[in-house]
Amino acid sequence: MFLSRVAASGGAVAFTYPVSSPDGGPETWEELTWEQTRDRVRDLALGLHSLGVTSQARCAIASGTRIEWILADLAILCAGGASTTIYPSSLPPDCAYIVSDSGSMVAFVEDDEQVAKFVAQRPRMPGLSQVVVLDGKGGEDGWVISLDELARRGAELHGERPELFEELVAAVRPDHLATLIYTSGSTGRPKGVRLDHANWLYESQAVKDLGDELRAEGRELLTPDDVQYLWLPLSHVFGKLMQVSQLRLGFTTAVDGRIDRIVENLAVVRPTFMAAAPRILEKVYNRVVMQAKEGGAATYRVFRWAAGVADRVARLREGGKEPSGVLALQHRVADALVFRKLRATFGDRLKFLVSGSAPLSADIGRFFYGAGITVLEGYGLTETSAGTFLNRPGDIRFGSVGLPLPGTEVKIAEDGEVLVRGGGVMRGYHNLSGATEEALTEDGWFATGDIGVLEHGHLRITDRKKELIKTSGGKYVAPQGIESRFKSLCPYVGNLVVHGDRRPYCVALVTLDPEAIATWAQENGLGGLDYPDLAEEPRVREMVQEAIDELNEGLPRHETVKRFTILPSELTVEGGEMTPSLKMRRRAIEDKYRDVLDSMYEGDTRTR
Structure with a gap:
């Protein structure tokens, strides 16, 4: 599919991506045509071949979303290997577990910070023979090499055997493993999900077929003239779907995973569509x-x-x-x-x-x-x-x-x-x-x-x-719908966690949105207070209570939130309360704040 897209689109722009100015000036956006992308991918794929990557050999990628992530992924697949994805926010032991469990022999890592994780865990990853850093230099003993060095080795091999790249691609079969993605692990150890080339061929074709169906009805989905803004984590399956859809349809993708630059980038990229x-x-x-x-x-x-x-x-x-x-x-x-x-x-x-x-x-x-x-x-x-x-x-x-x-x-x-x-x-x-x-x-x-x-x-x-709540009165409560509704009622809240399983009624844990609550505090003469102080401020509680009351008006009695506590800090990936894809780890949150939850039922003789 990749080489067919190159043949069809050739000199058209495949990707745009930001590049920092070497003299500290404003960054610029550079372009890669499909043919240029093919050349870079070819050199990296042959570089991997020189390292011993063969059919379905796993290669890990631990990086944020950037153009090099996509080039590395395509190179792994064209070399016949399979990509194992790792969130850059993953803790060192989790990185080691995924590398070891997957049997990855090569790892692409983003920068020196990621390199340090892998160096620290090296004894736990005996099968990892090479680390390739996307933005950095190699290490002294050769275990870590730069992306440029990998490409240089591949270019040298291409000069010796010009036909090798196409031979490697031709050897890949639909039932070969393409992607090994470890679930976020909202409960227990993450599980590696095996997705083969046929899975991604189906997904991309389904998007195309849907577009054809809509076009026949006078509606439109995507065309080769569209521009995608891709910031989604490519370690997540949603981001991967957007990648393969591009290969099938041929639109241009602007790549930049920095969340703090999304609004600024929108004005520059001016996308026709994006996933969020x-x-x-x-x-x-x-x-x-x-x-x-x-x-x-x-x-x-x-x-x-x-x-x-x-x-x-x-x-x-x-x-x-x-x-x-x-x-x-x-x-x-x-x-x-x-x-x-x-x-x-x-x-x-x-x-x-x-x-x-x-x-x-x-x-x-x-x-x-x-x-x-x-x-x-x-x-x-x-x-x-x-x-x-x-x-x-x-x-x-x-x-x-x-x-x-x-x-x-x-x-x-x-x-x-x-x-x-x-x-x-x-x-x-x-x-x-x-x-x-x-x-x-x-x-x-x-x-x-x-x-x-x-x-x-x-x-x-x-x-x-697994998250359905059954109160001690035998009533079922679906917390996600309540939590989702609440976010539209109170712009100053980051998360609402509804709790009530085997309890007489529902209560909630509330976290504040740091940016929004800081603005609110400034407007209300509380600009000198930090997050923990604002969580205890009576006026903040009163504001949240008003939103809770409005929420409860639209709920059956057994689903209403009777009491709530504003937590002194956000829910974070690092704290174990959120998955890297920003889903709440409900059980982990309830375990961590068990005493807080219990306190909201004190004095109630029905509490179990």
Whole structure:
């Protein structure tokens, strides 16, 4: 697929990426054509061949999202190997576990910080013969070499055997292992998910087929003229899906994984589409809310009115209609006052955003949709190669994750668990045959672990099977939906963790959004207080309580949050409360804050 894309697109721009100025000036964006990409990948692939990488040999990548990550991944695959992905935020023992369990013989690491992790864990990785640093120099004993050195060795081999690269590519088969991705491990040790070339061929073809179906109906998904802004972690299966879709369709991708540069990059890249985790959309929404509040009472009233207009328009569009009459006029006024500025933030060319990896608040999705920014929420897991369900342009139902991709089947088990079957489903877990048999039936159905319902063909995920709460009164509570709804009600909160399993009622742990609460504190004469002090500030609690009260108004009695505690710090990956893909580790959080949770039930004779 890669070489076919090079043959078809040749001198067209494949990638753009930021490059720092050597003299400390502003960074610039450079371009790589498909042919230039092929040449770089060829040299790196032959360099890996010279290191002994053969068919399906694992090579790890521990790096943030950058152009070198993509080049390394393509080189591994073209050499016949398989990529093992490691989040750059992973702790040294976790890196060693993944390298050892996967049997990786070569590791690409981002910089000196990552090199230090691997050097410290070297005795635990006896099978790792070479480390290649993407942004740095080699080590003294030769165990660490630079990316340039690897490419130099490959170029030398290409000069000796010009035909070797194409021979290596031709030897790769659809059933060969392509990617070994370790799940985030919200409970227990991460499991290596084995995805072969056929999985990615299916995913990319499904995206193309979906685009062809929509085009025949007068709608559009993606074309070779589109520009993707790719910041997603490439260690995550969602990011990998965006990679292979590009190979199939041929659009240009701007690559930069620095989250703190997203807003600035949007103005430079001006993408026509991008994928995003809901947390990014929440932050954009919260920033818009805060800016409106900073403008004073009148400005905030205008914003709230415009948000109401957006919601009504979005609900009409969900039903296949467009606003008319008074609502159409109101929408034009709201567009001039609010929505136009929001679209400009995204570069003014955005056709749609794809949201995945965690639930998106329906209220936030409708706000963007009514403001002229289409959000297509999708669903998938590492075990299904990410792309499994997607809302379509012109057929969006917020609160659902859309329809199956072409070629994927779905059914709901008797207990409500979502089962899927199709070309994206993994072949199994690495070194865990028992776990594979537990998740996969003989006829290919994969048990997702998610509870869901089908509504007119659209799938709505209600919660994780293992995270459903059953109160001591026998009532079931799905915490994810409550937590997602709350984020649209309180822009100053980072996370809400609902708790109540085998308890008489639900309580919650609350964390604040550092940036948003700092702005709030400044506006309310509390600018001198730091995060822990603000967590104990009565006015902050009062503000959160108002949002909790509003949340409870729309919930059945057994789902309402009776009490809450604001935690003195954020939930972090480093602290073990979040996965690298920013999902909450619910059990770890509950264990860490067990005393806090217990204190919210003190004095209640029904507490178990």
